[in-house]
Amino acid sequence: MLRLLATGVAGSALLPHLARAAGALEGGAVPRIDRMGLQMYTVRAALSKDIEGTIAAIAKAGITELEFFNGFGKDVTWWQALLKQHGLTAPSAHEALPKTDDAWKPIFDRAHGMGHKLVIVPFVGDDYRGSKANWQRLADRLNAGATLAKAAGLQFAYHNHDFEFTPVDGTTGYEVITAQTDKDLVKLELDLYWTVKAGQDPLAIMKRWPGRIVAVHVKDAGPAPERKMLEVGAGTIDFKTILATGRKQGLKHWFIEHDNPTDPIASITASAKALKAL
Numbered sequence: 001m002l003r004l005l006a007t008g009v010a011g012s013a014l015l016p017h018l019a020r021a022a023g024a025l026e027g028g029a030v031p032r033i034d035r036m037g038l039q040m041y042t043v044r045a046a047l048s049k050d051i052e053g054t055i056a057a058i059a060k061a062g063i064t065e066l067e068f069f070n071g072f073g074k075d076v077t078w079w080q081a082l083l084k085q086h087g088l089t090a091p092s093a094h095e096a097l098p099k100t101d102d103a104w105k106p107i108f109d110r111a112h113g114m115g116h117k118l119v120i121v122p123f124v125g126d127d128y129r130g131s132k133a134n135w136q137r138l139a140d141r142l143n144a145g146a147t148l149a150k151a152a153g154l155q156f157a158y159h160n161h162d163f164e165f166t167p168v169d170g171t172t173g174y175e176v177i178t179a180q181t182d183k184d185l186v187k188l189e190l191d192l193y194w195t196v197k198a199g200q201d202p203l204a205i206m207k208r209w210p211g212r213i214v215a216v217h218v219k220d221a222g223p224a225p226e227r228k229m230l231e232v233g234a235g236t237i238d239f240k241t242i243l244a245t246g247r248k249q250g251l252k253h254w255f256i257e258h259d260n261p262t263d264p265i266a267s268i269t270a271s272a273k274a275l276k277a278l
Contacts, residue, residue: 030244036272037065037255039094039217043264047072052082057265059086062272067215067255068114069094069122076113090114092189092215092253094122094159101144108152118215118253119149120189122159132169135176142177146185157187157214162198183212191217191257192237197227203238206245213246215253218275229259231267233274240278 038058040047046054051072058066068090071079083090093116095107111119121142128138146156158181164173178188190213195202206213220235222228232239243254254275261267 030247033243033254033275033278035064036062036275037067037092037253038063038268039067039069039255039257041069041094042256042258042261042268044070046264055082055086055088058268059088061265061269062276063256063268064088065092065253065255066090067092067094067120067253068116071110076110079114090116092116092118092120092255094120097121097124097128097138097141097145101141101148104145104148105152108149108154111154112152116154118155118157118187120157120159120215121145123161129163129166129173130168132171132176135168135171135173136180138173139177139180142181142186146182150185155187155214156185157189159189159217160191161194165195165198165200178209178212183209187214188212189215189217191219192239192242193217193219193221193229193257196221196237202242203245206242206249210249213249213251215255216243216246216251217257218243218254218271219257219259220271231258231261231274232256232271233277234270239275243275243278 043054043058046057047070051074064087066083066088079090093111093114095111098104098107107119124138128134128141142156142158149156158177160174164177166172177186188209190202190205192202194217195205202216218232218239220230220232220237220239222230222235228235243251256268256271256275258264258267258271
């Protein structure tokens, strides 16, 4: 939403222009992408060897937001200084689901120190899969974690792979998660590649759960049946339509990712260039 505190003749003169801009946003048009995120898993090998050099290269590639998954042995203060040096922010982090709910506190404390606004459970093991009952247990754990996150002033979400869409006991893990978690507390980070890999339509998911998807992972998928993971723009996913739809619904973040790129920085640069051209 556009906001302006306008006074006097100059402010009044701007109002028609702002009205047209606001109408364009509400009527279907969305502004060009003006920031670019990266899930740091993409550059995990490079970070393990040279954190400072890798972060500098990431910033040079046009990335402005980072999604953490590991601190690589450095504390919050160290990371804060490095990110500030390169004009980067870290609005999101992937955090493994802890064994007990009281273990969320240090995770949330670190999130505050890093400036994260969003804490995301990125993956679950076999003990939460394989049956409807197991997925229901996960939904209960997610609700509990999300309640604690809200009390800590953080937003909570779940990130999918492909296995959440595997049929089990007449349903799927994704159906259980979306139906049995609080939609206001447990948000979704939709991984566009893994969703397509599972034979699902990301756009249909966005339309089914409008406003619940607060972040997406952007990586492309080659043609069926292999659905090879590719850089944005090199495959079959309609990022322009998906991102425009998501942003109208409140999508806040889009994080470039590639699980095993041949050249991580070249991969990031190519994906960022493709996204900026949308």
